[in-house]
Amino acid sequence: MIGHLRAGDIQFDRKHYQRDPVEVVIANIDDNWNPLGIGRIPISRRADGTHWGYDGQQRTLGTIRHFGAEYQMPVEIWEGMTIEDEARAFHFLNVERRFVGAIKEFTSGLLGGEPGCVAIAAVLAEFSITPVFTSASKDREIICFAALHSVVKSGGIDHLRRTLQLIDDAWNCEEETMQALFIKGVAHLLRTHGKEEGWDYAEAIRRFQTVAAATITKRSREFKAMSDRPSAVTSVYRALHETYNRGRRTRRLGDVRGR
Template sequence: MNTTTTTRPAPYIAALAVSELFVDHSYQRPLDLPRARRLAESWEPPLIGVIEVSDRGSDQQPRYAIVDGQHRYAAAKLRDPKAVLVANIHTGLTPRDEAHLFYEIDAKRTRLTGWDRWNARRGAGDPTVLAVESVVEDAGLRVEDSPTNGSVRCVSTCEKVLKLGGQPLLRETLSLITEVWGVEVEAFDAPLVHGTALVLWHYGKTINVERLADAMVDVSPRQFKAKAVALREYERGSLPKLAALVIVNTYNRTKGPKLDKPKDFTKRSPQAGVRRPASLAAAS
């Protein structure tokens, strides 16, 4: 029996104008335009790398089908319609071959984890990362991907809290949690940290933090999370929002003025104001 092995020429590197490139949507994923715009705004040539293309032949214009790199291509076009990209050019491929190559590249690509990105940003001196880690360390905690007491792993959540209310909100959130549960690792679960921050942010000075701490101490972090998950049956929203509602419910069961439940915790209550730290309030 005769067998035939198809040997294709090895790919080669060349610079191609974006006008020579196109995307075959019969196998390519849809373009994420916001992603392309972000890439265009933060464009750094050394980080763009080499795109993978297939030469469809001189009788087709545009000539080169993008196999890998359509968002870099779109970003380059947004920046400059006459831009040039470095490409690894494959020849002798059918559209089916291109689709297979696209799959192989995507499947074998090593994707960065959230921690990989965080560590890289730390190394680059990212001010947001440094701000988060400064607050965490001041609270007597550690930023690390380890399920041990004293470790804060929810760095993405911490970044959201920082964006919402700056270092003061993150500091107050971690201070409250450590006052209630110490350095127990489950206390720093993302939904609970985020939910606590949402409550502190929305109600501001209208909430009695000492009363809140006394209310929360009787419920374990695991119970808070379980109640938030169970609340999905009756309430709509993200897990952090549901955790915030559970915290409010817990607070309202104690003696004293009750809190109204907002539709959006990220919007401050008109009476929120700016609450002074308890130490300053006691000194006045």
């Protein structure tokens, strides 16, 4: 269940699995508090009705220091978890998860005032896209922070803005499009063909609006399966390229180009 809890009512189980909080991190969160860097805190509601956070301890403590214990924290509440389940979830979110490094880099950078992370957060806010740190399960929610950094690295912050603008105009930032491969595929299309004579943004939007994002993803998997040197990002790009050129006799995009 997604909702809000009084920050002071969220407990953290340091006896069984949580680490001790780091004072300098809490101070940085207080000094640079940003709602996009806080995200939703994952909560286990135990049988006695108490609420235990299995991630986000320092974000919660920094928020309490900044606003006080009455602040309504955004949370995602799960019921029926044992302490062992909480410990496994904590370990998964902080140790095992393949992209946890990118999550921690983004949150610590944002709450520490790092300019690159702040710039990315500002662009996400322009499109009402919410960074989340447990699971992205709605339209306009995103967790693939490494992909965002990759797009910025390849073309700058404006390239990320153009990429998200196309996704918003064509698919309204639906859940299917808020995935790393989809975002990087759109970015690759714009970087490769965005200045070609055959590129017409308005026409691209009209064409993409007629094709579901899930259909693009499915077609990209077909391209990947047919390729001797499959690249998942290039496969998304090829599906977009094909959709744009389909039925056009003039002002077609040039040949598909690899990454």
